Amino acid sequence: MSDPDPFLDRPEETASADVTLISRGLTVTAHVEISDVSLVVVRPTGGAPGWDSAEIQPGDAVELYWVGGHEERTLTGTVNQIENGADPRWHLAVSGQAQRSQRRKAVRARVSVPVIIPWAGAQMEGKTVDLSEGGMRALMDGWGVPMDPGTPTQVSLELDDALVHLHGEIVWTSIRGAQWLMAMKFVDVPEKAADTLRRRVFQALRDERAANAG
Template sequence: MNDSGKDGLPAINTLVDVVLMDGEAYQSRVEDADGKRLTVAAPFGVNSADVPEVGSIMELAWVAGDRRHAVDVRLAELTRERPPRWSLEAVGSIRLQTRRNYVRGGGGEEVEVTLGGVAYQGKVVDLSEGGVRCRMEDDRFDRDDRVDVRVQLDTGALALRGIVLFVRRDHENATYDVIITYETNEIMGRAIRGYVLRREMEERRRNRESVANAG
């Protein structure tokens, strides 16, 4: 065993966040480290009914220096000792995150933007807890317009009230990119975080499978 943080992974006693597939983050600490295998204390606050199955993919995040790092991990084992521990195996590359920005993702979802009682249809380019970038065919929006946004996710539709931050014309495709900011409550924020995380993980899984099949 080692505690050096070799390979860029967090060292023993590092405080970490374990982010489950629903986007919810739980605090923990690294108890042991061996190569790409980390043992962490069972994350605080996870209900027994929400404990993932062995083999599940999740995210591990931690702060090193002044930067936040994250890596995809697979739940390799659940121990029965007291206190209980989770054995996690890194399955992806370490990436940098910034706490000041929301994680953005998605793309292609149906979106409806309503201005002055008229609804306009478009597609999501990307979205986050703090805003959405839409591709619209109609030139109907200006900066500071107050609009209602309805985004269709795999778990259902989200209805949000926002303000147009920026409009940019795409001359090549004769469309308009409309960036809308909004504030979300914890329930909506959690739904968007979970959705973005699932999309990212699915994309990385497809990329890994594509590389494996090509080999």
Template sequence: MGVPGVDVPEVKDVVDVIVNDRSKPLVSFVEGTTDQEIVLTVARGRDDVRVSLPVGERFQILWRGRDELRSLPVELVAIDRGEPPRWRVCPVGPATTGQRRQAVRARMGRTVQVSVEDVRLAGTTLDVSEGGMRVVFGHDVVAPPKPGVIADVQLQLSRGQVACAAEVLQHFHREGAPPAVSFRFIDLPSRAEDLIRGEVFEEMRVQQQRARGLI
């Protein structure tokens, strides 16, 4: 079917599923490929609910290629009803350069180190997306970095560490608590984007299961 990563996603890639009549992003994972088919987990929305699509439905899958985002039009040709259920899709056109509709954000507390000049500040995230994060610093941090400052950040995720530059955007007042500081990631490496995106959706899944009393 072409070059893995360029013409088709690679096994274990996180892919966005873009359906024409749905405005919000869906996410899936590549479980396998053959000469004719791509096997995906059934896509989920931000509410962690698996979506239902009929055989014959056409949509786009979007993934991070070696040098850029890639998009591939596919058709759903079969549904495996096992656990977890899977979609089997076939390409119906060539892969092209893709563009994500929006960054997906989840509330999650992760350790982060923020360095400004020679000062290193330790904090905890309130929420994270591949576009940025909101951070709360400890009470020992008297003066958080000001908006417009460029800092070096090291964000510790369960699957690895993300290190990049980030711009301070603004401070958010919180009653009786230290202010939250929002950051915009700068020149985030593509694999780091996918690392964050995968963790965001996993965190959303866990939160939904916890809300339902399943864990």
């Protein structure tokens, strides 16, 4: 029997991954800096409000998710070491063979496309930070009182030189001065729109992989 493909067994260095802190139910987007058989070092780059390296302890259980080949892969592990500060890093002890992910979550990529959200009788504009067929995070030029979590709304994304109109629901909003970082999940996405979103996400993943290899 041939050895398992190492690309599918561990995330690539410089790739993007999700780290789920099991005990707290939080998922954080991270940048993979070191990827070895027994150790993966990641630099968290974003997550829901409330995640803080100071609250994460060595020994905490984690699940690591990344795109390998044409599917999402997953690996369990524990926090081995924490580097705090302005640019934190988490050392994750891992072992065993990665598995095909069973989580019901769409693959996400760093994608920046124009966004329009109707708000307060006008239009709030901004750009996505990351995107999947199931939702997005976007940096918007906000004003007034932010929408509460669970608020239904419409959203228009500029994809492939066309506007894709979707229904969504606000997950959370983080105020950053004049801008709002907003997380939204999409609701009842039409099949054609879902296909367009998937194509754009996997294009971004391919472009990122090619840039890192160059």
